[in-house]
Amino acid sequence: MEHGTMPFFATRTAAPALSRPRGDTMKSNDGEGCMTAWLTVVGIGDDGYAGLGRHARRALLDAAHVVGAKRQLDMLPARLRATREAWPSPFDLSGLLARRGAPVCVLASGDPMLFGVGATLARQLSPDEWRVLPAPSSLSLAAARLGWALQDVGAVSLVGRPLATLARHLLPGRRLFVLSADGRTPAAVAAELAARGFGPTRISVFEHLGGPLERRIDGLAQDWHVDETAALNLVALDCQAGPDAPRRALTPGLPDDAYRHDGQLTKRDLRAMTLGRLAPAPGELLWDVGAGSGSIGIEWMRAHPSCQAIAIEAHAERQRFIEHNRDTLGVPGLQLVAGRAPAALAGLAAPDAIFIGGGATAPGVLDACWASLKPGGRLVANAVTLQGEMALAAWRDVHGGTLTRVSFAHAEPLGRFDTWRQPLPVTLYDARKPDAADAAAVAGASHPSNPTDA
Incomplete structure (x- = not known):
């Protein structure tokens, strides 16, 4: 191994047992007793149905319809009576909203309110129509693996967004989590970093966080040679600028x-x-x-x-x-x-x-x-x-x-x-x-x- 280079390591880690949040009681606006929300958004991790808490399982058992990505729907046991429906492509909420009033569950990855469908639904629904039962987000899991304080880490999503979105966030010493669009995103991010003078940046790619197939790949942006990873991945960046990297402050007055x-x-x-x-x-x-x-x-x-x-x-x-x-x-x-x-x-x-x-x-x-x-x-x-x-x-x-x-x-x-x-x-x-x-x-x-x- 040459001096000054960082080797690649790929490790597989058994996912630890995860605690789950408790459900919330929904109350009517007039304060007279409780009312039931017709929609429950259930955060589900890569550990699937087995990792869900009691309230999330109860919501799925009571639901007449379950909507989610095919990968998430396939995690559900056959005994659930609900009809299952994959999200349409292109993404559209009209079918879901047409079921307003019926007991419906939506499956979302991890924390639905973090770059997830929950944030989209919040713009469409009143608070008394729905509830969210989150699971640990991929960002929380990655921060735990790395020992990073989550409040000190930036986050950027490249799901449906151009790679150039990343450039605004590249600052020496900054730590970032990047939500990948697919398995080719880590290699594209590494190439972008190297092209912008951030080749010494340390990269950690986490595949299938929280699941039995969890794996971690480490390396430097300038030496990255993994062309494709698992489609379900998160990229962690410890940004380090090379000697030729331009300094691009976020304050007004760029050169x-x-x-x-x-x-x-x-x-x-x-x-x-x-x-x-x-x-x-x-x-x-x-x-x-x-x-x-x-x-x-x-x-x-x-x-x-x-x-x-x-x-x-x-x-x-x-x-x-x-x-x-x-x-x-x-x-x-x-x-x-x-x-x-x-x-x-x-x-x-x-x-x-x-x-x-x-x-x-x-x-x-x-x-x-x-x-x-x-x-x-x-x-x-x-x-x-x-x-x-x-x-x-x-x-x-x-x-x-x-x-x-x-x-x-x-x-x-x-x-x-x-x-x-x-x-x-x-x-x-x-x-x-x-x-x-x-x-x-x-x-x-x-x-x-x-x-x-x-």
């Missing part, structure tokens, strides 16, 4: 050379200021109007995994830049709309924030953006021309907000000496759209109370 562009790029320092005013929060949607290279939308989405962005760009070559940059920087979910505002804005989901990087002088752009912005949302626009500055100043006179002139200078060589080189100054406009609370405050100020003496 300009992180982007492919033709000069239409909000530069690093101004980009950090702009994102600070846009103030991304989890679950919020941004419109990046006149997106150029897509840098504002990309860094908005890097702020939190649930942040979303739509980039609107008319220039064909810049659209290609956006597609490249979103994958390279780990936000392949950035939506690209090819077109020019305001026409291209029609029909888009209402945003929580809007950035106008180009086109503030175009007729109707500011009006369309302001009309579409949610109450309480933020509008930020940058301009470098006198005409753009005048348009933003006129807009502020009507709608309020603030104007800031921003100028940067960078030291650059001048012969044997250095001097300050200064690009064009930028006018930055930001405003918050009034909401109901603002309207109430204005109304209250207009009609103050007049208390009388007792």
Whole structure:
């Protein structure tokens, strides 16, 4: 074995006995006695029916219908009277919801509320219609095997998601669990890590966690040679960066050379200021109007995994830049709309924030953006021309907000000496759209109370 390399080990481990959660009592909203939920979501591990607790078995015995993946349905004993139905492809809940009122069980892997069907059902059902009986998740089992504190480990799912999703999560020293799409995912992850400069990352692949076929494979990303593992697997990453790995922080202001562009790029320092005013929060949607290279939308989405962005760009070559940059920087979910505002804005989901990087002088752009912005949302626009500055100043006179002139200078060589080189100054406009609370405050100020003496 060469010095500095990590060998591959494949070990098979007998699964330990697992404790199971107790069922919850369902109560009606009016507090008068108990009511029975028609749907029970049962978390099942690779140890199958034998590993289920008493409440989960009782739910399956009482069910008229059981829905799940074929692999999970095959784990059930023949004595269960319920009809069995595999999930349709493509995945669809309509058949399940049509059985509303009948006793139904849904089988889900491990903890149904962790990247599972439970999270999907939560958006469709009221709390009194269903209950969840979780089993230990694959993440919990893997953390126990590795001795990792679960609260310190990130998680990313590649089930139905592009491999580029992983890039946003790659930071030196970070530990990650990756939910695999299939048996080829571990090799693809290893290749992606090596290509991005994270070849020294330690990888552990867990097959069939919690079941009799449990197996663990260890190695380094740069030396990985296992082309395919069991389809049911989880990948654990202890991220280590090589000497050439670029540092890609999650805070705003990535280096300009992180982007492919033709000069239409909000530069690093101004980009950090702009994102600070846009103030991304989890679950919020941004419109990046006149997106150029897509840098504002990309860094908005890097702020939190649930942040979303739509980039609107008319220039064909810049659209290609956006597609490249979103994958390279780990936000392949950035939506690209090819077109020019305001026409291209029609029909888009209402945003929580809007950035106008180009086109503030175009007729109707500011009006369309302001009309579409949610109450309480933020509008930020940058301009470098006198005409753009005048348009933003006129807009502020009507709608309020603030104007800031921003100028940067960078030291650059001048012969044997250095001097300050200064690009064009930028006018930055930001405003918050009034909401109901603002309207109430204005109304209250207009009609103050007049208390009388007792």
